[in-house]
Amino acid sequence: MNSSRMQKESQRKTLDDIGRDWDRNVQARALELSTNSDAAYRSLCNHILKHLKEHAPVGSSVLDAGCGLGFLTKQIHDLKYNVVGVDVSHGSIRFAVDNFKGIDFEANSIEDYAVANSSKFHAVVANMVLHNTPDLGATLKAISKLLQPGGVLIGTIPHPAFYLYNRADLTAEQLGDYSEEHEVELPFRIRGGEPHPGLVSYYHRGLASYNKQLRRARLIDIAVDEPSRVGPGNPHDVLILVAHESDSD
Numbered sequence: 001m002n003s004s005r006m007q008k009e010s011q012r013k014t015l016d017d018i019g020r021d022w023d024r025n026v027q028a029r030a031l032e033l034s035t036n037s038d039a040a041y042r043s044l045c046n047h048i049l050k051h052l053k054e055h056a057p058v059g060s061s062v063l064d065a066g067c068g069l070g071f072l073t074k075q076i077h078d079l080k081y082n083v084v085g086v087d088v089s090h091g092s093i094r095f096a097v098d099n100f101k102g103i104d105f106e107a108n109s110i111e112d113y114a115v116a117n118s119s120k121f122h123a124v125v126a127n128m129v130l131h132n133t134p135d136l137g138a139t140l141k142a143i144s145k146l147l148q149p150g151g152v153l154i155g156t157i158p159h160p161a162f163y164l165y166n167r168a169d170l171t172a173e174q175l176g177d178y179s180e181e182h183e184v185e186l187p188f189r190i191r192g193g194e195p196h197p198g199l200v201s202y203y204h205r206g207l208a209s210y211n212k213q214l215r216r217a218r219l220i221d222i223a224v225d226e227p228s229r230v231g232p233g234n235p236h237d238v239l240i241l242v243a244h245e246s247d248s249d
């Protein structure tokens, strides 16, 4: 399946499938990140860290939800936050554990991790994760549960109004209709880089859908940041969503 409308729940990829997609790309991604070849990633991390410093005091607890290989987790750790990294890709977490000693990493989904870690975090960072999770509502509810009352989510996504349309390699069917949720399986590739060996899923959801699902998960006071250019990417490739756990019942 290269592209399809959003499938019925029973046909949707599981989180284990998502983890296996990324397991196939660990080597390629590790090479890009350890040689500092992904300028957009560096620039995006700086935006995230700026938001984190604004909203969470140094020393507070931070979850890097969907931490991948742990490169951003390491930066958060170096800023003296008490950070944990969680990802459903076992291969990515193995890399993180082997390369970033002294940081807590766990191979788990955000959803399952939330079951035993309620209200534990002052901040949750989800860098390029929310468009990759098959059930956004469930992921956001788990994030809300993980946050202390009033805690902050800092999430980045490819900008839904521009990302797919800036890619030259997609068919009209893959582009789909902006207002319709749909899944596109794509090779992960950074600008100017080689495609990674494994396809990964991009779940297109319009901005209104993110807004609705954040509120449903009791994540409120939503602020949207549209950095005009992240690294050498196209303008408006990325959107940053900042939202707060509602501390009222």
Ligand SMILES: C[S@@+](CC[C@H](N)C(=O)[O-])C[C@H]1O[C@@H](n2cnc3c(N)ncnc32)[C@H](O)[C@@H]1O
Residues within 6 Å of the ligand: 015, 018, 019, 022, 065, 066, 067, 068, 069, 070, 071, 072, 086, 087, 088, 089, 092, 108, 109, 110, 111, 126, 127, 128, 129, 132, 133, 134, 139
């Ligand atoms: C584009 S990668 C980003 C990785 C990382 N945040 C970074 O900054 O390099 C998306 C990651 O999200 C993870 N992911 C997606 N949905 C998840 C979920 N519900 N629970 C845990 N991990 C998830 C994938 O396994 C993948 O490693």
